Amino acid sequence: MKQNLTLLLIFALAPCLGAETGAEITALARNTDAVKQGETIYKQMCFACHGMNLEGAAGPNLIDATWIHGATPGDWFKVITKGVGEKGMMAYEAVYDETTRKNLAAYILSKQEGLRGFRYEIYPPVEDDSVALPVFGSGEPIKSGEIPDALVDLSPAEMQEFSIAFKGKFLVPEKGKYIFIHQTRDGRFRMKLNDNLSESASGNKKRTRVVFDLDAGEYDMEVAYQRTDGTPHLLLFEVETPSGIKFPLSRDTHQILTTATHVYQVTDQARVVRTVLENIPHESLAVGLPGGVSFTIGRDGSIYSIWDGLFIDVGPNVSERGKQASKTGAPWFMSPKGIQLLIDDKPVDLRLKEYQLATSQSPVFTFAAANGGTVTVQAESSDPAELKLHYSLEGIEGEAQLSIPAGVRLIKEGEIPLESTTIPIKDPKSFSLSVYKS
Amino acid sequence: MRILFLLCLAPTLLCAQTEGYRIETIPNPPEATSFDVTGLDIATDGSVYCATRLGEVWVLKDEKWTRFTEGLHEPCGLLCETDGSVLVSQKPEVTRLVDSDEDGVADRIITFADEFEFHDNYHEFNHGLVRDADGWVYGALNLDHGNPDSFTMGGLGSPGGLRGTFYRISPEGKYETFAWGARSPAGLGMSPKNELFYTDNQGNWVPTSFIGHVDKDSFHAEPTSLRDHPDYGIEKLKTMKPEDFAAIRKIPAVFLPHQEIANSPGNLVWDETGGKFGPFAGQALVVDLTQSNLCRVILEEVGGRYQGAVLPFLDGFQSGNIRQVFDKDGALWIGQTSRGWGARGPQPFGLQKVVWDGKTIPFEVKTIALQRDGFELTFTRPVDVASLKKPLLQANSWWYNYNSTYGSPKIDERTVTVEGVEWNEDHTIATVRMPLEKERLYHLVLGQNLKAADGSALGNTSIYYTLVKLKQADS
Numbered sequence: 022m023k024q025n026l027t028l029l030l031i032f033a034l035a036p037c038l039g040a041e042t043g044a045e046i047t048a049l050a051r052n053t054d055a056v057k058q059g060e061t062i063y064k065q066m067c068f069a070c071h072g073m074n075l076e077g078a079a080g081p082n083l084i085d086a087t088w089i090h091g092a093t094p095g096d097w098f099k100v101i102t103k104g105v106g107e108k109g110m111m112a113y114e115a116v117y118d119e120t121t122r123k124n125l126a127a128y129i130l131s132k133q134e135g136l137r138g139f140r141y142e143i144y145p146p147v148e149d150d151s152v153a154l155p156v157f158g159s160g161e162p163i164k165s166g167e168i169p170d171a172l173v174d175l176s177p178a179e180m181q182e183f184s185i186a187f188k189g190k191f192l193v194p195e196k197g198k199y200i201f202i203h204q205t206r207d208g209r210f211r212m213k214l215n216d217n218l219s220e221s222a223s224g225n226k227k228r229t230r231v232v233f234d235l236d237a238g239e240y241d242m243e244v245a246y247q248r249t250d251g252t253p254h255l256l257l258f259e260v261e262t263p264s265g266i267k268f269p270l271s272r273d274t275h276q277i278l279t280t281a282t283h284v285y286q287v288t289d290q291a292r293v294v295r296t297v298l299e300n301i302p303h304e305s306l307a308v309g310l311p312g313g314v315s316f317t318i319g320r321d322g323s324i325y326s327i328w329d330g331l332f333i334d335v336g337p338n339v340s341e342r343g344k345q346a347s348k349t350g351a352p353w354f355m356s357p358k359g360i361q362l363l364i365d366d367k368p369v370d371l372r373l374k375e376y377q378l379a380t381s382q383s384p385v386f387t388f389a390a391a392n393g394g395t396v397t398v399q400a401e402s403s404d405p406a407e408l409k410l411h412y413s414l415e416g417i418e419g420e421a422q423l424s425i426p427a428g429v430r431l432i433k434e435g436e437i438p439l440e441s442t443t444i445p446i447k448d449p450k451s452f453s454l455s456v457y458k459s
Numbered sequence: 460m461r462i463l464f465l466l467c468l469a470p471t472l473l474c475a476q477t478e479g480y481r482i483e484t485i486p487n488p489p490e491a492t493s494f495d496v497t498g499l500d501i502a503t504d505g506s507v508y509c510a511t512r513l514g515e516v517w518v519l520k521d522e523k524w525t526r527f528t529e530g531l532h533e534p535c536g537l538l539c540e541t542d543g544s545v546l547v548s549q550k551p552e553v554t555r556l557v558d559s560d561e562d563g564v565a566d567r568i569i570t571f572a573d574e575f576e577f578h579d580n581y582h583e584f585n586h587g588l589v590r591d592a593d594g595w596v597y598g599a600l601n602l603d604h605g606n607p608d609s610f611t612m613g614g615l616g617s618p619g620g621l622r623g624t625f626y627r628i629s630p631e632g633k634y635e636t637f638a639w640g641a642r643s644p645a646g647l648g649m650s651p652k653n654e655l656f657y658t659d660n661q662g663n664w665v666p667t668s669f670i671g672h673v674d675k676d677s678f679h680a681e682p683t684s685l686r687d688h689p690d691y692g693i694e695k696l697k698t699m700k701p702e703d704f705a706a707i708r709k710i711p712a713v714f715l716p717h718q719e720i721a722n723s724p725g726n727l728v729w730d731e732t733g734g735k736f737g738p739f740a741g742q743a744l745v746v747d748l749t750q751s752n753l754c755r756v757i758l759e760e761v762g763g764r765y766q767g768a769v770l771p772f773l774d775g776f777q778s779g780n781i782r783q784v785f786d787k788d789g790a791l792w793i794g795q796t797s798r799g800w801g802a803r804g805p806q807p808f809g810l811q812k813v814v815w816d817g818k819t820i821p822f823e824v825k826t827i828a829l830q831r832d833g834f835e836l837t838f839t840r841p842v843d844v845a846s847l848k849k850p851l852l853q854a855n856s857w858w859y860n861y862n863s864t865y866g867s868p869k870i871d872e873r874t875v876t877v878e879g880v881e882w883n884e885d886h887t888i889a890t891v892r893m894p895l896e897k898e899r900l901y902h903l904v905l906g907q908n909l910k911a912a913d914g915s916a917l918g919n920t921s922i923y924y925t926l927v928k929l930k931q932a933d934s
Contacts, residue, residue, distance in 0.1 A: 089807075090805075091805060143865065163864060163865050163866075164865045164866055169801040170801065176799075178865075179604055179614060179615060179662050179663075179865070180611075180613060180614045180615070180662075180663055180865060181605070181607075181609075181611045181613075181614070181616060182613075254605050283492065283513070292529070292530060293530045293568070294514065294529070294530035295514065295530055295531060295532035295549065295550075295551065296514070296532060297579045297581075303551070303576075303577055303578055303579050304551040304552075304577055306530075320551070320573070335513075335514075339493065339512065339513050339514075339533075340798075341798065341799045342581050342582075342798075342799030342800075343512075343533065343581045343798075343799065344581045344605075346579075372570070372573065373570055373573075374569070374570055375567060375568065375569040375570060376567075376568050377566060377567050377568075378565075378566050378567075378568065379560070379566050380562075380566075
């Protein structure tokens with residue numbers, strides 16, 4: 022049942038710090054004139070960083086449930102007043118009087134939208150599609166709790182097999198058409214917004230899109246989810262407002278929509294980063310060279326991919342819980358087998374022993390062979406279309422070869438390509454290989 | 460870069476607070492884009508080493524931050540060695556960082572141990588590190604989450620490779636599996652008696668978070684790791700019932716009641732400062748990420764095993780507490796993160812330290828010791844017994860289920876009748892008589908009206924004592 026939005030906000034955003042200020046701002050949010058003045062100021066000063074619709078730009082989004090410097094109107098007033106110097110947010114106490122600053126906070130309060138006060142209940146898995154998904158509050162859950170940042174979140178389960186139900190409020194600041202989009206990897210999903218219902222059945226991997234015509238106010242929202250056996254959990258759930266703003270309603274969507282970037286640039290010194298890399302064997306190392314070429318080297322000494330341009334963006338792997346793989350530039354080649362050292366036609370069983378990162382020098386990787394001996398690999402790049410690999414072997418006897426996977430280009434343009442996928446090594450103690458961009 | 464240290468003393472709001480202790484905030488390295496401190500130690504020269512989830516190691520020396528290394532895979536443990544090198548437990552391995560040219564930056568990154576497996580799952584943390592008196596280094600391997608290829612016993616999983624085990628590495632680099640049955644072993648601690656303890660986080664097979672004493676080959680909670688045990692394996696595990704695991708598990712030394720004390724505890728330290736940290740010398744401290752708090756832990760040996768109590772100490776930290784270490788001046792440094800797991804503290808990450816003012820003796824329960832027919836409570840200051848208008852304390856007790864269900868409610872919760880209280884001559888020790896049973900958690904709530912002889916009110920009033928074994932006449 023729809024209720025007055027501002028009354029809800031008094032509960033949802035009940036101030037803990039600066040209680041008196043917070044209560045005053047909450048009262049101002051019910052005052053049309055105060056909100057209007059706040060809107061005027063916002064559209065003069067704030068929109069440049071926070072977006073005309075408070076959706077966020079250089080500065081953070083101001084309408085969802087994620088707050089960096091406090092979630093209460095009192096916290097917002099404090100930030101407006103004192104600023105956040107290191108983030109480029111100026112202190113407005115010297116610009117606007119106290120009433121104006123409070124009206125600005127009241128305007129932000131009046132624009133809040135999305136999920137608030139969400140709770141979850143985890144139940145045993147639902148056996149099959151003939152059994153209804155759990156309804157929040159209908160039984161004895163295995164586990165229950167609050168979702169602090171108002172996103173439908175499967176993470177609290179921390180178990181393989183379960184079903185989950187959520188219940189909370191959905192805040193609608195303006196009348197209009199709201200487009201809800203949901204998608205699972207094969208799982209079952211149900212959302213209910215007051216009497217508006219949308220479901221996707223087991224086996225439906227496609228996006229489901231529903232449009233609800235909503236008045237401004239507060240709605241009861243219920244969500245339920247059950248995955249199909251064997252598929253990883255993934256729940257995409259988002260909404261597009263009448264203003265055309267799209268924002269996430271689930272944690273998985275939040276992670277995807279949030280441009281979680283953390284790019285490592287390579288300038289005058291090589292960099293080595295260990296992270297999760299898509300389609301690259303576990304525990305490989307990403308290496309960026311000053312010449313502009315990067316590669317991955319496994320803990321077993323194989324070279325699994327080479328690329329140029331962007332070294333690596335670890336953002337997806339260092340945001341939220343870090344479930345996503347880091348990104349590299351477009352590879353010249355990418356192989357699960359890699360460029361591999363063979364002795365007497367067999368792969369050498371190598372384990373990474375050490376790498377050295379001396380200033381102004383290419384990193385040196387040293388591997389220990391299971392049967393004794395060591396292999397060192399050093400890479401350098403002076404041409405953004407070429408990677409030189411230098412190998413040194415010590416204490417390893419036998420006929421050495423390099424196994425070259427398909428897609429690896431070893432010969433410069435115009436020269437005669439090798440036909441073999443293995444290269445015999447004349448001097449196994451020390452040899453080099455150049456790989457070229459296609 | 461030299462930075463100005465502004466110590467934020469006032470804004471911290473404490474629910475559990477202890478008089479005479481303050482929380483100081485250390486400014487983050489200005490160049491660090493994120494500073495989730497999940498590895499923390501202090502070198503012999505006083506330099507503070509912080510490993511972050513981004514994969515960097517930062518060093519604070521003479522109020523100046525230096526980046527020691529980068530590119531590690533979400534390290535969750537750090538240990539300074541006496542030779543100047545640093546060990547870190549990153550996801551795929553334990554690594555030694557060496558600054559051989561002494562320019563303040565590690566130039567040799569040496570694999571110290573990699574005998575376990577990592578499978579790119581975000582939940583495969585490698586927690587640690589602590590060292591025993593013989594130089595062995597200990598760590599613990601988290602189970603994974605949401606991996607369809609993993610074997611599970613109803614909760615977190617393992618595709619093999621010794622996930623869910625404790626390991627130790629000799630000074631020469633010899634790796635061995637030390638113990639079994641960890642779920643999310645987010646904190647280790649080495650006691651002054653050279654014994655390993657750890658904390659585990661509530662979940663399946665972990666009814667509430669706890670502190671466990673880990674000895675060689677012991678099994679603690681989550682059976683999944685036993686898939687790699689030579690005497691078990693997946694097929695055998697599938698035939699075993701909860702009571703079979705209960706028969707082999709080592710019951711925790713101290714349960715940390717969910718929400719009331721901890722949801723996701725980090726590591727343990729012992730106050731070996733000789734009084735520089737106040738009147739609780741010799742006791743342990745445990746941090747919690749979700750609650751952003753710090754609690755005192757009092758352990759005692761009863762019937763050949765450890766058990767004991769947890770008491771609230773300080774709340775109101777800025778972020779989720781996960782690592783802690785004492786410096787030579789007796790300040791307790793605390794590394795913090797809340798990324799991916801919510802914390803009460805509003806900041807996403809950081810570093811704070813707890814400092815005792817060097818003079819205030821807070822009015823608190825200093826120690827608790829089990830008696831055959833109750834508990835002996837020792838107060839830090841004499842109690843104004845004459846002013847007690849209500850009973851000294853109220854008590855109830857409960858226990859927890861042990862099975863594959865996620866967490867456990869308090870089961871068989873009962874009020875415990877206090878049968879009598881006797882005081883020593885100076886009113887610093889109260890002997891509280893009550894009926895006791897083994898395998899019960901006793902919650903003692905002291906009266907809010909309790910006053911010291913000088914009129915001070917008692918600071919923290921709750922004590923949670925995990926009673927696994929009763930005290931016998933000769934113990």
